[in-house]
Amino acid sequence: MLKIENLHVRYGNIEALHGISLYVKKGEIVTLLGANGAGKSTTLMSIMRLPPPEAPLITQGSITYNGVNLSDVPPHDVVAKHGIGLVPEGRRIFGNLTVFENLKLATYARKDMDQIHYDYERVFSLFPRLADRRNQRSDTLSGGEQQMLAMGRAFMCGADFILLDEPSMGLAPLLMQELFRVLKQLNETGTTIFVVEQNAHIALKYAHRAYLMESGRIVMEGSAKELSETPEIRKAYLG
């Protein structure tokens, strides 16, 4: 489904990714682990091809999705035509809009009206807290609820491949578990997941496969079970 090959990207004169390769197959949950500054968000932004000034510059290598080279795709079509949704770092929901308005905004480019209706139901059943708060202003939601809304919004774009940037950040352990359980449910009903995390504990518990990134390079890859058993990961991330 997604294939990244020998990707080099830079910000100005500084190269942030030094030739990374990875893949995500349809139906998988794959996690990309790494410490602060490893290049995790840069990898996601390269896939989504966010507009400048945020976007890193791809200088070498390729990102293909279902055989299509994403560098040939206009950025808005990455979401609208290819069904790739991003849950960004820091969530970036519209605080002055209600929960429902935020979800509705995500559907603006969709034409499958019948399916949209069904997808709202799906989001509200996955996240009953959002259903209870559907007419509440989003800036009054708790951090965990905002993360749920950000996930719901990516789903409402019509995405069947969802990228998440550190969804566990700032959340209490119980809430993290709840979010990852929902991710698992989404996955079991057909959504492919690529999740960037510093929290290896939780990510390896739910992912099928994992990559470890250090300073812009992939230094380890394997099944989640294999990675959670390696001494390096145990020492550095699992305590």
Ligand SMILES: Nc1ncnc2c1ncn2[C@@H]1O[C@H](COP(=O)(O)OP(=O)(O)OP(=O)(O)O)[C@@H](O)[C@H]1O
């Ligand atoms: N807009 C930018 N301009 C210049 N350098 C940047 C920019 N964004 C990121 N970088 C650099 O690229 C490298 C990778 O950053 P990135 O944000 O991808 O890391 P990360 O793994 O997501 O870290 P974190 O866990 O802290 O979010 C870092 O050295 C960072 O300083």
Ligand SMILES: [Mg+2]
């Ligand atoms: Mg980041």
